[in-house]
Amino acid sequence: MSKMYxxxxxxxxxxxxxxxxxxxxxxxxxxxxxxxxxxxxIALTSEVENYPGCVEGESGPTLIDRMYNQAxxxxxxxxxxxxxxxxxxxxxKQLNGKKDVYKSKAVIVATGASSRPIxxxxxxxxxxKGVSYCATCDGSFFEDFDIYVVGGGxxxxxxxxxxxxxxxxxxxxxxxxxxxxxxxxxxxxxxNPKIKFMWNTIVKELKGDGILNTMVVENVKTRxxxxxxxxxxxxxxxxxxxxxxxxxxxxxxxxxxxxHGYIVTDENMKTNIDGVFAAGDVRVKxxxxxxxxxxxxxxAAVQAEKYIESLK
Ligand code: NAP
Numbered sequence: 001m002s003k004m005y006x007x008x009x010x011x012x013x014x015x016x017x018x019x020x021x022x023x024x025x026x027x028x029x030x031x032x033x034x035x036x037x038x039x040x041x042i043a044l045t046s047e048v049e050n051y052p053g054c055v056e057g058e059s060g061p062t063l064i065d066r067m068y069n070q071a072x073x074x075x076x077x078x079x080x081x082x083x084x085x086x087x088x089x090x091x092x093k094q095l096n097g098k099k100d101v102y103k104s105k106a107v108i109v110a111t112g113a114s115s116r117p118i119x120x121x122x123x124x125x126x127x128x129k130g131v132s133y134c135a136t137c138d139g140s141f142f143e144d145f146d147i148y149v150v151g152g153g154x155x156x157x158x159x160x161x162x163x164x165x166x167x168x169x170x171x172x173x174x175x176x177x178x179x180x181x182x183x184x185x186x187x188x189x190x191x192n193p194k195i196k197f198m199w200n201t202i203v204k205e206l207k208g209d210g211i212l213n214t215m216v217v218e219n220v221k222t223r224x225x226x227x228x229x230x231x232x233x234x235x236x237x238x239x240x241x242x243x244x245x246x247x248x249x250x251x252x253x254x255x256x257x258x259x260h261g262y263i264v265t266d267e268n269m270k271t272n273i274d275g276v277f278a279a280g281d282v283r284v285k286x287x288x289x290x291x292x293x294x295x296x297x298x299x300a301a302v303q304a305e306k307y308i309e310s311l312k
Contacts, residue, residue, distance in 0.1 A: 005031045005104040007304050008095060009076075009297075010083055011248075013040025014290045015280025016110035017067040018297030019304075023108075024074030026305045032071070033095065033102060035082045039064040040112040041245070041281065042290050046136040046162040051290045059136065063290070086251055088273050091311060105311060106304040109252065109263060109271070109278040110297060113245035113288075118150050122206030123241075130212020131239050135159040139166045142238040146231065148173055148215065149240045150203055156242035157181040157189045163240065164194040171196045173203060175220060203239070211236045247282050259284050269300035275307050 007023045009016045012034035023030040037043065045060035054063060072078070081097035088107060095102040115133035117123055123131055132138035139147075139162065147167035149160040152174035158181075163170045172179075172189070177199040179186050189195050200221050207214040213230040215237075230237050247261045256271050256278070257264040262285075263278040265271055271278050279296035281288045 002101045002103050003031075004092075005029045005102065006308055007031070007106045007108060007301065008033060008093070008102055008104040009108045009110055010095070011035075011040065011110035011112055011280070011282075012038035012068065012078065013110060013112045013280055013293060014042055014064070014067060015112070015282075015293035015297040015300075016040075016108070017064070017071045018294040019108045019110060019277075019279055019301040020071035020076035020297075021067070021074055022298045022301030023304060024071060024076040026301065027075075028301075028305060028308065030076040031102060031104070032076055032078045033081050033083060033097065034078065036080070038068045038078075044134040044136055046139070046159070048290065051294075061136075067294075083251060086255065088255060088276050091275070093275060105308050106275045106277070108269075108297070108300045108304060109256070109276065109282060110280045110293075110300075111248040111282050113247045113281045115241060116244045116246050118203055118239075118241040118243060120203050120205055122208075122212075126206050126208055126212040126239075129210065130208060130236050131206060131241070133241050135162050135240060138238070138240075139163050142166050144168050145234050145237055146171070147238040147240065148198075148228075149242060150174075151242040151244070152176060152179040152181060153242065153244065154181045154185055157185050159240060159242055160195055161189055161192060163238075164192055167194065167238070169196060170194055171198055173198045173201050173217060175202050176200065206239060208236070212239065213237075215239060245281065245288075249282060267299075268303045269296055270303060275304070277304055 006028035009032045042060040048058045081099045085096045087094040205216040215228045263283045269277040277300035279300040280293035
């Protein structure tokens, strides 16, 4: 028979770990279900500078490691499983995983979001063979190679700067002629001699022979196409996609109220179903940051505690 919990948190990114910490400290029997590895998007981030109190040289993985240990210290249990379907109506919520079935009085959805694919032919084929979405994980494979970064937001520009540690050159390919990234981040990038820009440009196709070696790009204004071929000695180059994220809400379609795929909550992280809360990047919000994810998680856990009290 499946164990009964007070709170089940789905997802162990900053929102989920913060929820687990607060639920654990409130002496609620808490389970965190994580698909792969704790951390979510932030675990792929090379440098964290804007989480209050983070130490100098902080990386996503080091910060997550401490959050994970803190949640465990306060009694949260962790299990690695993928939730495939949910039954959230009623006072007992049921989560059906690949490995097991989990039951609780309250659920906190903190499933986050995944990298949006560039969306061109050849992209899938060359993931791990030239195409990546994680500079921290794969940057070192491109030591002294040419690197291309697709996107113009904070992530693209920050990760492009990080990639200059490795690449001979780093070219940002952006579909407009100005960046979306914050001014302070832009200023640093414009001053970095290793960073070049390809404006008004999109990637049309990625090609290769087992390994990525050719990229076709198109100027969106002139429709002119250019074929970029890897240097003969290098035989390849890196293409990193940072064009935003897609919320992980497939299993909640037709169950929770969504807006453009993101879960709609009130300011107390309550969804349209009693006892079900959402926290972090997965919900509709104006700022998706570690600090706001952590804040959401704390609020969701405190509200879950109140909800459970109200059942008595
Ligand atoms: P984002 O802000 O949504 O930017 C996505 C970028 O990709 C935009 O420049 C967009 O172009 C481009 N793009 C979107 N779809 C595209 C497509 N199909 N083809 C080509 N380009 C496409 O995403 P993000 O940079 O990952 O940031 C996500 C959130 O995290 C933001 O709220 C951001 O502020 C935050 N963040 C903050 C920090 C920090 O404060 N240090 C660091 C990282 C992320 P357009 O500009 O033309 O729309």
